[in-house]
Amino acid sequence: MEKDTRSDYDVIIVGAGISGINGAYRVQTQLPEGTSYAILEARDAIGGTWDLFKYPGIRSDSDLHTFGFPWRPWNEQRAIADGKSIVNYIRESAAMYGIDQKIKFRHKLLTADWRSENQRWHLTVEHNGEKKTFTSRFLFMGTGYYDYQEPLDATIPGLQNFKGTIVHPQFWPEDLDYTGKKIVVVGSGATAITLLPSLADKASHVVMLQRSPSYLLSLPSATPLDKLFNWLLPPSIATKLLRWRWLFAGWLFFNFCRAFPRAARSVLRLQTKRQLPKSVPHDPHFVPPYNPWEQRMCVCPDGDFYKALASGKTSIATGHIKTVTADGIQLTDPAAQKLNPRITSGVDMIVTATGLKILLAGGTRISVDGRPVDPGTKFLWKGLMLQDVPNAAFVIGYTNASWTLGADATAQLFTRIVNFMASEGVASCVPTLPDSEANSMEKRPTLNLNSTYVKKAMDVLPMTGDRGPWVARSSYYRDFWNAKFGDITDGLAFRSAAEA
Structure with a gap:
């Protein structure tokens, strides 16, 4: 296969973990044929978290029927899988759809600057000690939520x-x-x-x-x-039923816990x-x-x-x-x-084992027309776009369900927005919140947990609000419906290519 030497793409995806691979599948199946994309991966392997962590017994604490990709169901009977099996699953899925051919390994994104003059992202990337420049119309950040280079400081006396x-x-x-x-x-x-x-x-x-x-x-x-489903039904049907059974069971148990904590x-x-x-x-x-x-x-x-x-x-x-x-x-x-x-x-x-150091966008320094963006001072539009930052999606999964569910809700909404923009002849969209509304908005955390590592990250994560498209995502069912049929213009400002 001829090596891809381009530096300009329609979409650049950052991260070849489960979020990035899922995002790539949605880009190549839900955007028009011919849409160009590449995946920038800082490390030299597919798998993200599951390839990075090597401690004994590493496994997902989410079931693989919902943590797995909806477009390639997990077909093993065991619901909780070890890290090695998850890595193999991600790699096989990427290879099955040719996504692995789109990955540029050892390409670490350092800076991302949106330039209004040509309505494109200009990216500075480090590759084997040298800096390279890429450009793209859209940026999809599938980098996870924690710092790969530095763990959370363990405050253990002595x-x-x-x-x-x-x-x-x-x-x-x-x-x-x-x-x-x-x-x-x-x-x-x-x-x-x-x-x-x-x-x-x-x-x-x-x-x-x-x-x-x-x-x-x-x-x-x-x-x-689960065993009965696998015994009685064809695999194509059994895997779908298992996914929805685990999804509903998790949703039901979470809501039971929050509604009836004493019980x-x-x-x-x-x-x-x-x-x-x-x-x-x-x-x-x-x-x-x-x-x-x-x-x-x-x-x-x-x-x-x-x-x-x-x-x-x-x-x-x-x-x-x-x-x-x-x-x-x-x-x-x-x-x-x-x-x-x-x-x-x-x-x-x-x-x-005291937790992870939360970090948005893998530590990439983001700017708009040369002005640095501090994510901790911005609101999050529908759980994926940062206030005042054009043409960029940030994957933040659920805390109360499988991460991949939130990642897929993000990818589905992202591709729908891109298709809408193409149909309307617009080149960019930016989440916009007037100062008067921002000042009156009740500020809420993006991750609704009171864990120590989450509390320590309040200043680096974007905020969510108490109304409109700024409310935090909380339910896969609601978010999936919203990604497919919800309003995608409220809170967004669009700009045509002619206005550049």
Whole structure:
């Protein structure tokens, strides 16, 4: 195949992870034939998060029936899949539709400047240490939501005193040997929940040390109903039914938790107590100080987390860290310390599973006619376009459902806008909010979670509002309908090529 040496495209997609590959499929199937596009990928592989993270047991905490692409259904019976399987799935999907031929690897986007004079994006890209320039009519940012280069700072007192191995899951060395080691995993989120049973296979003992607990939902890899669908129905029908079943079940459970938090607490408490070994008390280790789904729900497939606790090779500790010593951890509460002697001394390794550093657009410096844009001061139009920034879409998925659902809602709406602009003979569109309306708008967060890593990112993420097209997205059903049939002119200003 002849190598693509162009530098000007109709659409440039940034990122070859699940958002970028999905966006590419929508561009090449829903925009007119002949629409040119390229994918700029800073790394040298397809897969994004799932290729970057190498820590033991990495998996999705969303089911693959909804996390997978709607145009290439996940056809395995297990709903929760490991990272390697997800990477293979993404790569195979890209190759199946020729999307992999559109990727420019080791092309890191540094700056993106919209120029009104020719109504195009001018992009500065670093490739193998040299800078190159690309231009495009549209920009589609499928870069995810966190910093690939720098993790969230772990605020652990005295961590510098530790003489053993310290590792962050985001940068897990593939050759790290932890056989026979005594390990403390600091954290209580999805990563910590995944690491505990995975590390226990080789480690002598693993302790999950949490400042405060998270809600944990145990799900079967495949339910009896899933198996029945696969047994009775042709694959083409079974995969569609499974996708909608998992989608509806997740939507129903989320709304149940938010509408009836006390009842949801009781349901989760009952499920947890049924699976906990008698040696592990429910209180305080599984009593979060918030209601279900105020933070993202953690998932463990087939109860592997509880099975690891029952094995005796893992344990859980709850308390605030006073300081880290040369070979252990001291808690602020002496009673909690006494209950957890394994963390006091003899610790060989500390894993700081304390979250990700949120970053919009992969850190790209965005400007309009040379004027820098600060996303933290802007509102988000219908969950995908930044106020005052023309012809650009930013993929921000859901916090209460599979990321890909939100990514596809974004791609569907993006392609519809591009087609509308072509039919109307306009060259650019920009989300516009008058100062008087912006000043009276109630400012709301883009990500509706109260997790620490989300709170720390309030200043770098765009805002959402309390009305009109500035309201945050919250439901795939509503967003899918809106992408297909909703108003796409409210809040947008259009400009024809002749006005350039």
